[in-house]
Amino acid sequence: MCAIGVPVDTSIMSIAIKCCCQLSHTDDGFAILGYCFRRCIVPNVFIFGALLDGLILVDRIREAEIFFKKLIKDKICEPNVVMYSTMIKGLCKFGHNDIAIQLLRLMDERGCKPDVVAYSNIIDSLCKDQMIDDAFKLFKEMV
Template identity: 60%
Template sequence: MYAKITKLDDAFQLFDEMTQRKPLPSVIKFNQLLQVVAKLKHYSSLIDLFKKMVSIGVLVDVYTTNTVIMCCCQMYRTSEGFAIVAYGLKRGVVPNVFTFNTILNGLILEDRILEAKRLFKKVIKEQLCDLDVVTYNTMIKGLCKFGNNDTAISLLRMMNERGYKPIVSHMTPSLIVFARTK
């Protein structure tokens, strides 16, 4: 059913059909529809659908909030992504590593590297989730983007000490040379 959706109007029509069902479909079905809308890159429409879901009482999960956060970040509205994190927390939805990776990437896209560094440190210090290679690579990419190569190299060393191997395609040429010599 979702594979047949190629236009935003088809997604809206299916959403309307889903909201008319009694009982409402599970959040998983709504998440699948949101994922299709995200693939179509209709981010603001996805956020509108999310708001409608909430208004009709669909209980969202971390997958739902992560999809909405990703859309906010893609539209350079990471602050709204933080608001979605807060919304989820109030409803018992605990952010995961994907949540933090998405927010960190959004901050870097918006040239907010200091905020990204603060969030990264907070996640580590408060053990908010287990970091993964994507988290480290996102930060390394952001640090290099802003010329903080020394900090990026330190982070690369920390990553190596923790047993993570960098994704070389995400690194700058100078860090690739450094990573290969280690």
């Protein structure tokens, strides 16, 4: 697009990164992020969320965790409910229910109200791990 003179903005970069990540080409998504920085295109929460989801999709949970913490610690991006839910989904996918619950608590502490998706991911994971009492307790808290 740039080669033919089409203006490129944050929305277009967000779409391109999301497409790469959904096709399991997360490294290409990060390459596009680098391109954003070179072109002075400021990444937004949607771009970072897509990259986070891409890392989880290709089973790179540890890298996703490091990336998520860096976004928060360095105040690069304030995660929204979708980013938190994505991270919770990834943690549950790998059986890290305790960390997912801690993240749910952190989410609430930081003023981002957990939604039904965040709770459902954890409740589903707890049920799959036969931790029915914990799942029911979390369900009551959600309701």
